[in-house]
Amino acid sequence: MSVSPGIMPTSDESAELRAGSELARDHRGEFDRGHGHALPAGAKGFFTDTTVCIGCKACEVACKQWNQLPDDGFVFTGTSYDNTGDLGSSTWRHVAFIERPGAHPTTGFADMSWFEGDDAPSAPVAFGPDPQGGGDFSWLMLSDVCKHCVHAGCLDVCPTGAIIRTEYESVYIQPDVCNGCGMCVPACPFGVVDRREEDGRAWKCTLCYDRQRDGLEPACAKACPTDSIVFGDIDDLRAIAEERVATLHERGVDSAYLYGADAASQPGTQGLNAFFLLTDAPEVYNLPPDPVDPTHAVGAAWRSALVAGAAMVVAVAGAVLSAAGARR
Amino acid sequence: MSGSQDRHVDPERALLSGEGAGQRTGEGDHRFPVRGHGTEHRRPDEAAAGDGGTTYYDQPLLKEPIWIWSVPAYFYVGGVTSGAAIVGAVAQLVDRQGLDRLIRRSRWLAGGGAAVSTVLLIIDLGRPARFLNMLRVFRPSSAMSVGSWTLAAMAPAAGASAVLPAVGARRLGDAAGLGAGALAPVLGTYTAVLLSDTAVPLWQATRTSLPRFFAASATVATASALELFPTVDAREEAITRHLGMVAKVADLVCGEQVQHQADEVARVGRPLHEGASGALWRTAKLSTAASLAVSLVPVPARWRAARRILSAVLGTLGSLAGRFAVFHAGKRSTRDPRASFAQQRAGRGAAGVDGRAGVTGPGGQRATDA
Structure with a gap:
């Protein structure tokens, strides 16, 4: 095929890609079968490659269905094909649809060379209304999820110990302990955790802890038809992600970068166990540019509070002593 | 099992045992299109919409x-x-x-x-x-x-x-x-x-001034509450009045510091100027200032009780309004994604705490790079 760079691998490139994702493929094979016994402990997570997301929302559906989450009302946003809007207490996967002017970062073309015979399209198929090089409009899609931060604000501020770190380094809210104090809700710099009012407790993605305990990969990753969502050991995911960025750069997609892949690239969270490959600024995807676990900054507040508390005592002492001479 | 309707599951045929199966839903109550507090607090805030940089359809970044x-x-x-x-x-x-x-x-x-x-x-x-x-x-x-x-x-x-x-x-x-x-x-x-200790932009911005303001507000409230007792002797009156005066000055000064820190990034401080939270904030400042002024007015002995009670009522109102203003202004600031974005781009996210900003583009480009 002459059309390149394409969003989907050409037949030449697919061998290269296959080699690159050997680790993930190994894991996937393993997870597909399901051991019937728990995955070994150690940091697990998601690598979400937004350049291959097609916005099918299979992850949203698989998540709702597997976790038996209730609907959260049927809202029509009127802004895009995204009628979910954001993550919440009963929405643990959310696909964002970014409609923006300009060509798709991967030029908007798919390679259709695997079609044979009469089905073969005579020209490349565009992801967008204009077949001439992407046109003036394109979509970006991102399947958002709890980031399972290495330094997690929600966990650090939870006063009941309901939020714990599991043997898979994921962040888990124990529903039988949570008393609905609401502290974790504004503490999350990504706006992930929410309390369902009728339920009174905070909820979020569990990284399918139950499935991992049964040797299975999370439902969303399992359902993703393009492997935009890849589940695995964090170290393997980082290697795959870096290779993918290098491949995209080689193909001229200069805008590709990793968001939250490690502590060096996101000091405020010390890295995310669910990280992303993006092709535009984080704000475009409703992700914070420089998030910070709020407890990193709380030392300054405590120092100010101790000084202020001492000043209260001094003011009271001054007032009591100042009145010593007053008539009784 | 509760909530099978909202899960669109026939409880006769399916076992509800998933991670989210215990979530209560207020099933069967369809009088309201959105149940409970619903999702309204998660929807775009019209007052915060508009210009000032890219967002995802004005969708809030944070949960209120x-x-x-x-x-x-x-x-x-x-x-x-x-x-x-x-x-x-x-x-x-x-x-x-x-x-x-x-x-x-x-x-x-x-x-x-x-x-x-x-x-x-x-x-x-x-x-x-x-x-x-x-x-x-x-x-x-x-x-x-x-x-x-x-x-x-x-x-x-x-x-x-x-x-x-x-x-x-x-x-x-x-x-x-x-x-x-x-x-x-x-x-x-x-x-x-x-x-x-939250990601709320207004409360993060004021993390060093807010404890001082709260301490001052607590002292104003205490002095005012003690002044509301019907009978006091001269010594008690002097103690509460002096304490109240010092605390009210501190309250007004620290309130200015809170506002100054919030306004360092314009969008972060906006809820202290606009809307219901802005009105509460102005009420707090006016009431506290009025309470201070009243307690400073020299009056004959028989008017002392009236002065004390009036000053106490104004001081109580000022302290209450101040607390509600800070609370509601913070809530409002979470509805505006641009407040968080602007704050973090201005180096007041992780860059202001951990010394280094997050990567937001290819080639290691950081959030605070121009």
């Missing part, structure tokens, strides 16, 4: 705090509790005999305030029956955990300091009064730390 009115009410009541316990303990150390009535009043205020505080905090919980889980662990990184333990230790001490002398155990009461007084400075200020 779901705390109800009882939380800012607790800020006020807890402030009185804290201030009164300090007044009681200090007065006890200075002149146990001569200030006996002021000590008794302070201790009842502190003991009653601690009881009311506990109730206000419990009714805010999503699962009030599980309030004891607050004492399940001690987590220093959680200001709410530190505060819960402080209140749990202080409430019995404050209550005992009020009740024990009345039943003849004066020495034990004095010891309890000192114990309550020792914990009180933490109770009066940790609430500000708790607010800045």
